[in-house]
Amino acid sequence: MQWYETIFELIDMRSFSNLWFWIMLAVQWSMTSHWVLGVPFDLVLRARRSGGQALEDLEAMARVNVNRLLYITHVSGLWIAGFVAFILTLLVVLGFYYGIEFAQAAFCLFCPMVVVSTLSVRSAHRIADGDHRGEVLVRRLVHLRMGTQLIGMIAILLTSLWGMYQNMHIGVLG
Template sequence: MQWYETIFELIDMRSFSNLWFWIMLAVQWSMTSHWVLGVPFDLVLRARRTGGQAQEDLEAIARVNVNRLLYITHVSGLWIAGFIAFILTLLIVLGFFYGIEFAQAAFCLFFPMVLVSALAVRTAHKVADGDHQGEALMKRLVHLRMGTQFIGMIAILLTSLWGMYQNMHIGVLG
């Protein structure tokens, strides 16, 4: 058996029937809902519970990440938006018009993260405009996490429904 046959057998290109795709989806949403604006959510809970040094750490990390995100957005946001639009269009055309399942799976992973990123940029602007300390910052980060988790739940539901449909459709045809 050739090495590339072994690799393609291990990494099945039919993504929705592949365990690695579902593991990656679970890890993606676990990490995304834990790190809100680059701040680990356990730090938000600890700052809310104990205050003091944890609160100072939270405000410092949030300030650094908000400034970084806003700088990237202001400097190259238009280029990033254009590149993302190109990639999403490419995935939609390849996946849903030409029926390439790998592109469908990539779209299911990538598109919800675009929504989460847009929500994070919006929250970063609000934090920079005034909600950057104390309870207001914690409340803003909790709302961002809830929004992220809501997008994640919908994305996982729709991805699993589409994946089941694809597996049954290919099972009937194959």
């Protein structure tokens, strides 16, 4: 047996039957729902509960991250949108037309994150336009987190259904 056959046997290249794919999916959504606009959600809860210095820290951190996100969006937003559209199209064609499971798995990871990123940019614009202080900011960040978690739950459900279908389909064919 060749060394590359041993490696590919050790590392299952079929994504949906690979434990590492599911661990990465769980970590991705855990991190995404914890860091809302670059602000850790425990800081949002602490600011809501106690106010004072925690609220000032939240406002400062949100201001810095919102300004950074909006700067990146204004400077290179069209390029990023074009590149993301190209990558999504490439993954759809490779994954669902040509049947490459790795591209399907990458699409299942990447596409919902595009939706979350769009939602984050929208929230950043709203925060910059006036919802940037006190309870209004906290409420905006809580709503963004709830939206992110809803997208995550739907994405995990659809990914798991598609993964089970792929595993059963390959199990029947293989």
